[in-house]
Amino acid sequence: MPGAPLLQGPVAPASLEAQSCRPKDVEEGDERKQQVRAPLAQCLTSGCVVFVAAAGFIILYCLFAGRSVLTQRIIPQVPQVGLLAHSGRGNGLGPPPKGDDRHYQHTVLPNGLQVVNVQDKRAVQTAFAMAVEAGSFDDPKALPGLAHFCEHMLFLGTEQYPDASGFDNFMSANGGFNNAYTSDQLTVYFGQLSQEAGKEGLDRFADFFRAPLFNKKYVSKEVNAIDSEHAKNVQDPQRRMFELAFSLANPESPVTAFHTGDKETLYNIPKKKGIDPVDELKTYFNSHYCPEKMRLVTYGSESLAAQLAEAKKGFSSLSVKNDNCKLPRKSYAKPEPWGPKQMGRFVEVRGTLPHAELWLYFALPDLTEDYRSQPTMYMDYVLGYGGQDSLSRVLQDNLGLVSSLSPMFDTNSAGTSLFIVMSLTEPGEKNLELVLDVFYSYLAGLRNKPIDKKTLQQSCPHQQAEMGLGRAFQSF
Numbered sequence: 001m002p003g004a005p006l007l008q009g010p011v012a013p014a015s016l017e018a019q020s021c022r023p024k025d026v027e028e029g030d031e032r033k034q035q036v037r038a039p040l041a042q043c044l045t046s047g048c049v050v051f052v053a054a055a056g057f058i059i060l061y062c063l064f065a066g067r068s069v070l071t072q073r074i075i076p077q078v079p080q081v082g083l084l085a086h087s088g089r090g091n092g093l094g095p096p097p098k099g100d101d102r103h104y105q106h107t108v109l110p111n112g113l114q115v116v117n118v119q120d121k122r123a124v125q126t127a128f129a130m131a132v133e134a135g136s137f138d139d140p141k142a143l144p145g146l147a148h149f150c151e152h153m154l155f156l157g158t159e160q161y162p163d164a165s166g167f168d169n170f171m172s173a174n175g176g177f178n179n180a181y182t183s184d185q186l187t188v189y190f191g192q193l194s195q196e197a198g199k200e201g202l203d204r205f206a207d208f209f210r211a212p213l214f215n216k217k218y219v220s221k222e223v224n225a226i227d228s229e230h231a232k233n234v235q236d237p238q239r240r241m242f243e244l245a246f247s248l249a250n251p252e253s254p255v256t257a258f259h260t261g262d263k264e265t266l267y268n269i270p271k272k273k274g275i276d277p278v279d280e281l282k283t284y285f286n287s288h289y290c291p292e293k294m295r296l297v298t299y300g301s302e303s304l305a306a307q308l309a310e311a312k313k314g315f316s317s318l319s320v321k322n323d324n325c326k327l328p329r330k331s332y333a334k335p336e337p338w339g340p341k342q343m344g345r346f347v348e349v350r351g352t353l354p355h356a357e358l359w360l361y362f363a364l365p366d367l368t369e370d371y372r373s374q375p376t377m378y379m380d381y382v383l384g385y386g387g388q389d390s391l392s393r394v395l396q397d398n399l400g401l402v403s404s405l406s407p408m409f410d411t412n413s414a415g416t417s418l419f420i421v422m423s424l425t426e427p428g429e430k431n432l433e434l435v436l437d438v439f440y441s442y443l444a445g446l447r448n449k450p451i452d453k454k455t456l457q458q459s460c461p462h463q464q465a466e467m468g469l470g471r472a473f474q475s476f
């Protein structure tokens with residue numbers, strides 16, 4: 001959030017003691033025990049999960065192998081069109097941001113596909129993106145990683161453009177790039193290239209969704225590519241922590257599933273069971289890649305009418321392929337991923353980083369419906385605020401317990417995940433209880449103060465923001 005800070009730190013150091021949530025019934029006369037028990041009790045009774053990754057220990061490989069949270073091809077930079085593609089959920093776009101002189105147009109094609117055209121007279125390239133309302137939560141149980149596999153296979157040839165590397169080559173030859181990612185309930189494809197090649201680029205892109213080949217001869221190669229991607233992911237300290245956290249959720253929820261897939265889940269095991277991954281891929285594609293569940297964005301200097309004409313040419317022939325397309329957007333709120341049995345845990349992890357980290361996990365309600373007001377932006381601001389007397393300044397500068405602190409959010413129909421990640425200094429590692437105490441004191445300050453309406457109005461100028469925030473804060 002650029003510009004001057006909008007909000008003073010909600011809790012000043014002097015008020016930390018006074019606003020501490022430390023329970024009153026802890027034993028007197030044992031200061032250390034009191035410090036240990038109070039913040040942990042606060043945390044565990046209020047329902048978060050605490051993870052501490054200690055430094056310099058061996059890797060618990062077996063614990064983490066076989067899982068990944070976010071599956072994605074390498075993304076150098078997500079263009080705005082990709083973001084627009086999965087934020088334009090309802091009909092109509094609402095007013096553009098102040099000072100934005102681009103022109104926008106929202107259209108629903110007769111086949112149900114929603115199209116947003118964006119004219120930016122200063123654009124020097126053409127860009128496009130497609131968001132599909134399907135992701136790794138929709139993987140069949142027998143084929144973990146299928147949504148991700150589908151994303152990969154779409155790039156490998158279509159009826160009109162059968163060359164498996166044709167799309168990538170065409171985009172590169174025309175000064176462009178392209179990519180895609182698969183998340184829990186969404187798969188997004190995007191690319192940009194020179195204006196001169198824009199029309200052909202869009203037509204090639206449209207053929208992904210009109211007529212992918214899913215050529216069996218590329219299955220083995222692509223499964224190996226996914227296998228390498230997973231091997232890379234298991235080395236990533238952050239992904240390892242995510243995986244550990246989500247592995248503790250209710251096993252009946254797809255939150256715990258293996259989302260990336262690898263050679264075992266996509267090839268070896270299905271083969272032994274007589275399952276053909278390509279047949280399953282076609283079923284998945286026909287069930288989820290429905291025009292009504294997709295959003296297209298085009299972006300360039302061409303007029304809105306010209307962009308819409310090209311979009312119609314490429315995408316009007318997309319059709320409903322099976323009855324699943326008529327089903328409403330699926331919710332994964334049940335079975336509940338984070339019930340009382342799953343929360344209130346303290347987990348010590350043998351980490352791989354040279355310093356220790358403290359991760360706090362909070363399961364918040366699904367805030368998808370509040371997307372217009374972006375309540376997580378406000379929470380991100382007040383929790384991650386780095387100004388005078390803020391949580392991070394007190395923990396870093398006043399107490400020297402952490403070297404960094406950052407909140408992270410993710411929302412889907414199974415709920416909103418909030419992680420607070422702190423890199424601990426040596427004193428912080430030794431005084432974990434104090435770190436937690438300060439954190440909960442700060443939360444108490446947030447709870448006790450009304451939502452700062454000035455900040456809210458400036459960052460989230462929608463009335464319903466307050467409602468979403470109210471629901472979110474109740475979960476701490």
Ligand SMILES: [Zn+2]
Nearest residue numbers: 071072073229
């Ligand atoms: Zn991938």
